[in-house]
Amino acid sequence: MAQTFHDQVIAILPKLRVQALSLTRNRAAAEDLVQDAVCNALAAQESFIPGTNFPAWMHRILRNRFISDLRRRRDTTDIDDLPPGMFATEASHEDRLVLKDLALALSRLPEEQRTALVLVVMQGMSYEDLAEATNCAVGTAKSRVFRARRQLEAWMNGDLPASNKLGQRVAALRAVLDTRLGSTDNAKRIDV
Template identity: 80%
Template structure:
């Protein structure tokens, strides 16, 4: 059986992926992983050998993230964020699709986004996900299912449910289409 430290080193890449999915910021994700590892080392005596080390570490990381969120509690209204933060000039079709996916992922509720990343990207089982997040297996499956269904709806062009946002998206699409028909670039609309 590998030593505790060897298990920590082995799981670091998966912790980084989970942290990145939670924070959506590379530097913050690295800080979160470091804090979680420090917590795990401090609580090393509480780990029961033979149990699921991966789930134990993922739970420590998730709990640390939640604890940090509670400490900050600063929020902003989406209407206060400049539109330039949400759009950029695509250099390639794939980049645009990835940006759309990234935006759609960021719109998912945190529990669904976390579950989707842990199952789809990390290949974690529903049972391990349930143990890591402290929920029932059925809840874990439901979160992944709802996240996949919502992403599919957004990625296939379904308009947002929020009326104000729907009207903005409809107006933006119409303006972009008009500019395309006139042979003009519509990138200024995305950056304003």
């Protein structure tokens, strides 16, 4: 039995939340984005053609709503303007530091690469669905995911040019952490 439009909307909500969180990097803003996208979809449900790819249609609505909201706000903050305390973690939580490094690296990826990586890797979207959702060729979708993976791998392995602000920031944060840990805890620390 075919799902109704409303059933399909309800079924895709968890994936929309993940996509929205990857775009906004803020839980409250992500919930607002999902709500706005669902409202847009409900208002435009007559334009959806049954039998076509509903998840791709919804992801495109969410992405377009995010872009529209960004254009309206133009509210950004450079990472160098944030206080160092925003990135401090307790010494016993090395994994949290790695996750923060990863989040920082993800935030530095171009939006197209970050979106493609999240949709394919975290949500399991196919390259074909990604291409349809982002209005690009399948080869372009594959290339974006490939480049995003390679760039993250390089950044997480420390292959950063000396002039790279991300690398300088991570090195400064690690130096502060090393100072706080002292020499006894440093032996237990695993370098990333």
